[in-house]
Amino acid sequence: MAGSRGRGRSQFSFSVDALGFGRGDCLPSSAHTPSPLYPPMQFRPVPLHTGEEVDYMLALKQELRASSKNLPFHIKAARTKTDVARYSDKYQNGETKNNCIEWSPDWSRMPKELCIKVRKPRKTGERNSIIIITNTLEKREEEQHSEEEEDEEKKKQNEEEPDADEDYDEEELEDTDYIMSYFDNGEDFGADSEDNMDEAVY
Amino acid sequence: MTTQEVRLCGLLLQEHFGNVVEKVGTHLIRSGVLTLRALAHETKLPLDLVKKSLCVLVQHGMCTFGAGRRGPAGPVEYRINCEHVFHMLRYPRYIYTAKSLYGDTGELIVEEILQRGHMTMSSTVKTVADRLTHNMPEGQSMDYSEVVSVFSQLVETHFLQRCPPLASAGSSSSGAVDTPLPVATQPTEPESHPDCYKLPYINLTGQGKRRRSSEDGEADQCAAKKARTDNSECGDDDGIYWQVNFQRFHLHFRDQAIISAVSCKLDQSSSEIVRTMLRMSEGTTPAHAAFTQALSANEIFRALLSRSPDARPILDQYLSLLVDDPMEFVGKTGDSGGGMYVVNLHRALANLARATLESVVQERFGSRSARIFRLLLRKRHLEQKQVEDFAMIPAKEAKDMLYKLLSENLVQLQEIPKTPDYAPSRTFYLYTVNQLPTARLLLQHCYKTVGNLIERRLYETKENKRLLEKSQRIEAILASLQATGAEAAQLTEVEEMITVPERQQLESLRHHINKLDSSENQVDETIFLLKSYINSTQASR
Numbered sequence: 001m002a003g004s005r006g007r008g009r010s011q012f013s014f015s016v017d018a019l020g021f022g023r024g025d026c027l028p029s030s031a032h033t034p035s036p037l038y039p040p041m042q043f044r045p046v047p048l049h050t051g052e053e054v055d056y057m058l059a060l061k062q063e064l065r066a067s068s069k070n071l072p073f074h075i076k077a078a079r080t081k082t083d084v085a086r087y088s089d090k091y092q093n094g095e096t097k098n099n100c101i102e103w104s105p106d107w108s109r110m111p112k113e114l115c116i117k118v119r120k121p122r123k124t125g126e127r128n129s130i131i132i133i134t135n136t137l138e139k140r141e142e143e144q145h146s147e148e149e150e151d152e153e154k155k156k157q158n159e160e161e162p163d164a165d166e167d168y169d170e171e172e173l174e175d176t177d178y179i180m181s182y183f184d185n186g187e188d189f190g191a192d193s194e195d196n197m198d199e200a201v202y
Numbered sequence: 203m204t205t206q207e208v209r210l211c212g213l214l215l216q217e218h219f220g221n222v223v224e225k226v227g228t229h230l231i232r233s234g235v236l237t238l239r240a241l242a243h244e245t246k247l248p249l250d251l252v253k254k255s256l257c258v259l260v261q262h263g264m265c266t267f268g269a270g271r272r273g274p275a276g277p278v279e280y281r282i283n284c285e286h287v288f289h290m291l292r293y294p295r296y297i298y299t300a301k302s303l304y305g306d307t308g309e310l311i312v313e314e315i316l317q318r319g320h321m322t323m324s325s326t327v328k329t330v331a332d333r334l335t336h337n338m339p340e341g342q343s344m345d346y347s348e349v350v351s352v353f354s355q356l357v358e359t360h361f362l363q364r365c366p367p368l369a370s371a372g373s374s375s376s377g378a379v380d381t382p383l384p385v386a387t388q389p390t391e392p393e394s395h396p397d398c399y400k401l402p403y404i405n406l407t408g409q410g411k412r413r414r415s416s417e418d419g420e421a422d423q424c425a426a427k428k429a430r431t432d433n434s435e436c437g438d439d440d441g442i443y444w445q446v447n448f449q450r451f452h453l454h455f456r457d458q459a460i461i462s463a464v465s466c467k468l469d470q471s472s473s474e475i476v477r478t479m480l481r482m483s484e485g486t487t488p489a490h491a492a493f494t495q496a497l498s499a500n501e502i503f504r505a506l507l508s509r510s511p512d513a514r515p516i517l518d519q520y521l522s523l524l525v526d527d528p529m530e531f532v533g534k535t536g537d538s539g540g541g542m543y544v545v546n547l548h549r550a551l552a553n554l555a556r557a558t559l560e561s562v563v564q565e566r567f568g569s570r571s572a573r574i575f576r577l578l579l580r581k582r583h584l585e586q587k588q589v590e591d592f593a594m595i596p597a598k599e600a601k602d603m604l605y606k607l608l609s610e611n612l613v614q615l616q617e618i619p620k621t622p623d624y625a626p627s628r629t630f631y632l633y634t635v636n637q638l639p640t641a642r643l644l645l646q647h648c649y650k651t652v653g654n655l656i657e658r659r660l661y662e663t664k665e666n667k668r669l670l671e672k673s674q675r676i677e678a679i680l681a682s683l684q685a686t687g688a689e690a691a692q693l694t695e696v697e698e699m700i701t702v703p704e705r706q707q708l709e710s711l712r713h714h715i716n717k718l719d720s721s722e723n724q725v726d727e728t729i730f731l732l733k734s735y736i737n738s739t740q741a742s743r
Contacts, residue, residue, distance in 0.1 A: 046565055048720050053298065058720050060294040064317070068218045071317065073258045075222045077251055098250040101257060108441070109368060110260055111267050111278045113238055114253050 072102035088183040203231055203284055206649040211287045213656045218290060219258055222247065226255040230265070230282045237270060237277040256280060262319035263365075263445060289448055291652065291726045296451050300361070307352040310334065312361070312446060320365050320443040323353060323402060331408075346408045354401055360450045363398050365443040402442050449489055456734055460550045463557075464524070464531055472520050476531060478505050479545055490741040492548040498539025529553050548738045555641050555735035558728060562644060563612060570595055571603045575612065575635060583616060583632040604633060612640060638739055645732045652725050659718045666711050673708055676700060 048054075068074060078098045100119035107115055203211075208231050216224035229245050230236055236244070242252045259265035264286045270279035293316050301309035310330045315321050327349045334344040356362045457480045465473030482505055483494035503517050521543055524532040530549050536542035556579065564572035574593050578584060584592065590600040607613040618630040663670070679696055700708070 043565060043568065048717065049724060054720060054723070057294040057298050057723050058716060060297055061719050061723065064293055064313075065217060068317065073261070073318075074218070074220045075251070075254050075258060076220055077222050077247075098248050098254075101254050105257055105261055106441070106443070109365075109443070110257060113278060114257050114260070116250060116253050116257070 204646055204649075206646050206653060207284060207288075208232060210649050210653045210656075211282075211284055213653055214287055214290045217656070219255075222251050223255040223258055226252055227259065227264075227282060227287070230280060231284060235270070235279045235281045237279055239277065241280070262286075286448075288729075291722065292730070294723060295455070295726070296446065296448075299451060299454060300356070304352050304355060307334065307349055308356060311349070311353055311356060315362065315444060315446055320445040322440065322443055323350075326444070327353060328408075357399055357401055357444075360399060360447055362444050363447040363450075364400075365445050452730070452734065453489065455730060456547070456551065459554060459731060460531060460545070460547075463529070463550070463554060467529060468523065468527065472524055475502065475506070475517065475520055475524070476545065478502060479532070479543065481505075483545070487547075490738070492738075493533065493544040493546050496535050496542040496544050499541045499543065500539050502543070503540075551731075551735045551738050552637070554731055556637060558731055559612075559637070559640055559644060563607070567603065567606065570599070571607060574600065574603055575607065578613060578633055578635040579637065583634045585630065585632055589633060608633075611643060638736070641732050641735055645729065645736065648725050648729045648732065652722055652729070655718050655722050655725070659715055662711060662714055662718075666707065669704060669708060669711070672704075673700060 097119070100117045102119055104118045208228060211231055212224050212228040215227045225245055225247065226241065230241060233241075233244070238249075238252065238256070241256075242249045245252065256265060256267075259282070260267065263283070265280055265282050267278050267280045270276050296316065297309055297313050300312035304311075307330065310333055311326055314326055314329055327346055331344045331346055331349050334349075335342070338344065353362070457477075461473050461477050461480070464476045479494065479497055479502060482497055482501065487494045499518060499521060502521075503514055506513075506517070518541070521532065521534075521541065525534045525543070530546055530553070533544050533546050534541055535544050560572055560576055560579070563575045570593070574589060574595070577589065577593050581592070586601065586604065589604060590597050593600060595603070604613065608615065612635070614634050614636065616632045616634050617624065618632060619625075620628045620630070676696060676699055680693060683692060683696065
């Protein structure tokens with residue numbers, strides 16, 4: 001390198017031909033800004049595959065996505081209550097709680113430390129409390145009514161319950177006469193659309 | 203794990219299991235191995251949520267656990283298996299393959315097991331029979347024995363396998379506290395278990411139950427959810443869980459790719475011959491073998507479906523054609539028995555990957571750049587002048603294209619000095635393409651592409667969320683009105699609640715989302731091909 005310096009000032013240390021461009025050729029301009037986010041494409045992309053197989057797999061994919069939202073494996077964090085305790089809280093149920101799991105895995109295949117309470121279906125609990133309440137009421141009436149009538153009533157109660165189970169029993173879930181959305185206190189409204197507050201909601 | 207892989211894992215976990223599992227999963231991927239307490243502390247989530255997420259991940263086989271660095275006495279450490287998370291992208295393809303091989307029953311079995319991670323045979327059979335019965339006309343129901351037979355077929359062909367037992371689960375009594383957990387270095391391979399493909403002897407008789415359809419769809423869902431997650435019924439095969447054998451599906455996809463390549467390159471009959479050869483060597487070839495077992499031409503002839511005696515010399519001609527083909531799908535290893543032939547699996551995968559790379563260059567940069575790329579792949583190292591001569595492209599354009607390919611990292615520059623000082627005038631600059639690193643680069647591009655597609659789809663859905671909710675509400679109203687038998691006037695009145703421009707917007711939204719989903723499926727095919735090629739090179743080393 002030191003030897004070639006003394007030769008002549010206009011000579012470069014590399015032969016220009018080897019690089020592939022001659023003298024006076026304009027080089028591509030250097031970049032002043034970062035490359036654009038969506039650079040224009042030189043060629044249009046090839047169209048997607050079509051056909052029965054492709055359509056079926058597309059439908060499968062969308063179905064799987066929709067159904068996985070309903071499975072118990074889709075975990076949502078329980079909403080923390082930041083406000084005053086409200087009367088409607090007593091009737092708002094079905095919310096996921098953090099400390100119970102919605103499905104029952106095989107605990108022998110999991111490490112012990114992951115063991116967490118399995119959420120039992122609430123209906124049987126409710127049924128039990130209703131049975132207890134009706135039973136105590138009936139015992140009080142025992143003094144006034146004959147025994148046979150009591151038995152009939154108890155049997156009717158027991159028969160009604162399996163029927164009630166099959167009916168759509170949103171109301172009976174909480175032992176009220178009102179539909180559950182009556183207790184909706186409006187806290188959910190607008191809770192999801194926290195971002196993008198530019199758009200007005202009509 | 204590269205950035206793009208971590209991002210894609212996060213998006214897939216979020217799509218299937220929600221934000222909580224996504225947060226836990228991505229943090230665990232980034233950190234490598236963590237204990238439960240460390241994970242809860244670092245993600246700042248409540249401990250219960252972390253426990254639930256880990257349960258979900260372990261259930262689906264995406265997270266493995268074992269004794270950690272402090273040995274069996276220390277806390278358990280968890281690790282995520284990223285490959286398993288990527289398989290979620292391919293679920294539709296697995297289900298469709300099961301459908302094409304074993305019909306609707308096979309499709310539902312694989313779908314149930316994929317959605318739940320692992321299941322016992324009895325619960326799978328019951329759920330699938332119920333689902334099939336639901337779709338049948340009134341009065342008919344699906345017998346358990348049919349479902350059991352399809353299940354056993356899936357196990358025999360190794361598409362389903364037993365979950366490997368944990369070392370601590372070997373004890374028959376429940377919950378032995380003192381047995382140590384296996385060390386978390388290598389998860390036990392399911393195939394190392396001798397009973398991997400043995401069906402349990404259970405007595406399953408019965409028929410699928412039809413759910414009484416009630417007026418409101420929600421009750422149906424509640425009932426269905428209860429029926430599905432009810433594992434408390436004690437069957438005879440408690441503790442024997444079955445999972446999908448992804449490797450077997452991948453071998454099937456690889457075979458399909460080779461057969462379709464042969465049929466594209468040559469013709470239908472040669473692809474039939476290759477299909478027969480692959481089918482015959484299905485059971486005997488190990489998973490990472492470079493070629494199948496050698497098959498004699500006589501055996502192939504016997505196994506071919508059209509067996510007219512004058513087809514024998516035609517078969518010989520086809521085989522010699524396949525052997526001489528430059529793609530080298532089939533090779534000849536001997537002369538006994540009319541000629542011993544093998545299918546070159548690794549070479550076929552390498553050629554398929556090469557074809558993918560060339561096609562990508564062609565679609566992005568044009569056919570002349572593709573010509574230069576193919577030239578460099580064939581001739582390995584070329585100087586700039588030689589590139590121009592061999593490709594028959596004028597110098598200026600060739601230089602432009604080469605530099606563009608160089609800037610995209612598809613082509614590399616190799617310097618060979620003539621003198622010890624690297625004087626530029628006395629150094630050879632050779633252009634070269636290395637297939638394996640380029641394939642890895644393209645694989646990362648594919649992961650980034652799928653991540654972008656998913657994010658765009660989420661964005662589109664979020665933008666039009668209000669419209670989607672409105673249309674769902676109106677559909678629900680329409681469905682309930684139809685169920686209660688309303689007049690046509692009422693129905694049209696409800697339908698008119700969506701205005702025409704809104705309808706158009708919905709239509710275009712659906713079209714976009716379908717396109718994005720379809721693109722994801724297609725990119726996943728490329729991912730599969732490149733990943734198989736990269737794995738095959740690693741296995742042979």
